[in-house]
Amino acid sequence: MATPGHHTLSVFVENRPGVLSRVCGLFSRRGFNIESLAVGPTERTDRSVITIRVDCTRHSVEQVVKQLDKLIDVIDAIEVEPDSAIERELLLVKVKAEAEHRLEIMRMAEVFNARVVDAGATTLLLECVEHPDRLAALEELLSPYEIVEAVRTGRVAMTRASIANETARPKLNILG
Template sequence: MKRHVLSILVENHSGVLSRVSGLFSRRGYNIDSLSVGETEDPNVSRMTIVVRGDEYILEQIKKQLNKLIDVIKVIELKENQSVYRELMLIKVEADKNQRPEIIEIVNIFRGKIVDVASESLMIEITGDEEKISALINMLKPYGIKEMIRTGLTALERGNKQIKQHKKFEEE
C-alpha cells in the first residue's frame, strides 16, 4: 500500500492528539509515524502523519480528520513538492579503537557526535528516511545500544502556506 504524508493543523489544546490518533485506530487505518509541535501561532499545532493506504482509505482519512471539530486543515504533502525530514539520536557501542572509524562514517552522513562516553558514542542525524536507514545499516556492525527516531516531519516547498490551501471538500 502506498505511503502518504499528511500535514494537519489542529487547535492546540489537550485531548486533540488523542482524538486524532484514536480516529486512526478505531477506523483501522495504519499509521507509520506521527509527529506534532507548535506553530507560528501558539493556539495552533501542526501534525505530520505518515499513513499507508489506497486512494479510498486516504480520502476517508482526510474526510474523517476534517470532521473533527479541532482539526483546522488537512493537506497531503506529495514527495516531489515537499521537504521530508526526520531526526534520529543513536547510541553506538564504541571503544577508543573504534571511535575514529565511526566518526568518519558520521562525517560522511553529515551527522554530529553529541555525546562521548567510555564505551559509546551518541550521534545526531537529520535527513530523509533513506539516509537515516542507510546510517543505521552502517552502524549496525558496531552494535546499536539504543536509538530514537522522531518520525517524519514535512513542509511544502515554495511560497504557499498550508492556510492558503482550500479545505479538502472544496477541492
C-alpha cells in the same frame, strides 16, 4: 523507505486539550495504521501541527484525510507530496565504538551530517537531522558496530519555499 501506500499527512489543529487523542482515536477506530507521529507548536500559539506517516494499503489516503477533516478541531489536513516538500526527522543513536572503530564511525557520521553529541568509554552518541530515508541508511551502516539504542522523533514536513502557494497551507481539494 518510500513504499507505495505510505503517505505523510500534515494536520493543522486547534491547540486544545484532547485534540491529539481525537486524531489518534480516529486512526484506531477507522483501522488506519499510524507509522510515525510528531506533534508540536507552529508559528501561531493557538495552533499545532501533527505530522502523521500513515500506511494506506488498506484505505485510500483520501478517506483518511476526509475523516480527519471532519474533526472539528482539525483546521486542515493535507497530504504532503514528497516531491514538493522537505521532510526531516531527528535520530539519536548510541553505537558501540571501540577505539579502533571510532574514527571510522565519526567519518561516516560526517557523511550523513550527523554530530557526535556524547561519548563514553565504549560508545558514541550521534545526533542526525535528515530525511527519514537517510536516517535509515545511516542506521544500516552503523548496525555492524552494534547499535545499543536508537530513537527517532517521527517525521515533520513542510512545503518547499521555492514552490509558490497562494496560502502557506493549501486547502485540500475535496470536490474532485
